[in-house]
Ligand SMILES: Cc1cc2nc3c(=O)[nH]c(=O)nc-3n(C[C@H](O)[C@H](O)[C@H](O)COP(=O)(O)O)c2cc1C
C-alpha cells in the first residue's frame with residue numbers, strides 16, 4: 001500500500017517541502033506566473049535575474065528555437081533571452097508579495113550587477129525585501145556585465161572569487177548560491193573560487209552556449225531574428241549529461257552544497273542529479289514545455305522511488321553514486337560480450353548495421369530467419385548494439401573473477 005512520503009528537505013537552512021524548485025527563467029518572471037507555480041506545488045521559486053534600475057536590458061524576439069531528432073520535438077531548447085526586463089524595484093515588490101502569500105515556500109531572487117556597488121546594493125535590497133536566498137548569475141550565455149564584459153563571469157576564476165566575496169559580504173547570513181557555467185576548462189577551479197569567496201552553495205549549472213541550427217536554403221540561423229541570429233543558451237534534456245558531469249566533478253572535489261540544474265525532465269533525472277551530489281533540483285524547460293502540473297509527477301515519482309528503495313528522505317540519495325565514478329584507468333577489466341534475447345528481437349537489423357560498420361563485425365545476419373547472431377570470438381563488448389536496439393533485446397554479460405554479471409541500461 002502506497003503511503004505518502006515526506007519529501008521535505010533542509011536546503012541551506014531553508015525548509016523545502018520537496019527538493020524541486022523553479023529556476024530563474026520565464027516561469028518566474030511574472031508575479032502571476034510565479035504565484036501559479038507555487039500554488040501548483042513547487043517548493044520554491046528563484047525569480048528571474050534582475051539588476052539595478054537603469055541597467056539596459058534590450059530583448060530581441062523571437063528568442064526561442066529548439067532541436068530534436070524528430071521534427072519539432074524539444075530535446076534541446078535554445079534561447080537568446082537576457083536577464084529580466086523588470087528591475088530590482090519591481091522584484092523587491094514581488095518578493096514581498098510572494099513571501100506574504102506563501103510564507104512556507106522558498107522565495108529567492110537572482111541578481112546580476114556590473115560593479116561592486118551594484119552587486120551589493122542588489123543584495124541589500126533583496127535581503128530587506130525578505131528574500132530567503134540570493135542566487136547570482138555568473139553564467140548568462142549572452143555575457144556578464146562589468147567585470148568580464150562579453151564573457152560569462154564564471155569563466156574567470158579570479159572574477160568569480162572576487163564578486164562572490166562582494167556578494168557574501170553584503171548577504172551576511174542570507175544564503176548565497178553562485179550559478180556557474182559548464183563551459184570552462186576546469187570546473188573544479190571555479191567551484192573552489194566560489195568556496196574561497198564564501199558562498200553557501202553552487203548552482204550547477206546554467207544553459208550551455210550553442211548554435212541551434214541554420215536554415216539551409218536561406219543560411220539564416222535559428223532563432224531567426226529577421227534574417228540574423230545569435231548564439232543561444234541550450235537547456236532541456238540535451239544538456240543533462242553535461243550537468244551530471246558538472247555536478248559530479250564539483251561534488252567529488254569541493255565540499256560545498258550544490259543545487260542541480262540543467263536538463264532535468266522527470267523525477268528520474270532529479271534522482272540522478274542528487275545521486276551525484278545535488279541537494280535539490282531546479283527546473284525550467286520542463287515546466288515551460290509541459291506546465292506547472294509536472295510537479296505532481298515529480299513528487300509522486302520521487303515518493304514511490306524512496307519507498308521502493310527503503311530511503312527515509314530525499315537527502316538519503318545525495319552523493320550515493322559518487323564512489324562509483326572513477327577515472328577510466330581505474331575501472332575493472334571484465335570480459336564482456338553482447339547477448340541477444342531472440343524472443344524479444346523483432347529482426348530490424350539495426351544491431352547488425354551498427355556492429356558491421358561501427359563496431360567489430362561481430363554480428364552475423366541470418367537472412368532466412370531475419371535474425372542477428374553474436375559471434376563471441378569477435379565481440380569485444382563495446383555495447384554499441386545495445387544502444388541501437390529499439391526493443392531492448394540486447395544486454396551485456398560481464399565476467400570477472402569467474403563471476404557472471406548481466407548489465408542493461410535502465411532509463
Ligand atoms: C528563456 C530562458 C530564459 C532564462 N533566463 C535566465 C535568467 O534570467 N537567469 C538565469 O540565471 N537563468 C536563466 N535561464 C536558465 C534557466 O534558469 C536554467 O538554468 C536552464 O534553462 C537550464 O535548466 P533546464 O534544462 O531545466 O531548463 C533561462 C532559461 C530560459 C530557457
Ligand code: SF4
Nearest residue numbers: 355359379382383385
Ligand atoms: S558489443 Fe560491440 S562488438 Fe559486440 S556485438 Fe555488440 S556492437 Fe558488436
Ligand code: SF4
Nearest residue numbers: 345346348349351389
Ligand atoms: S537491434 Fe534488436 S530488434 Fe533489431 S535485430 Fe538487433 S536484436 Fe533484433
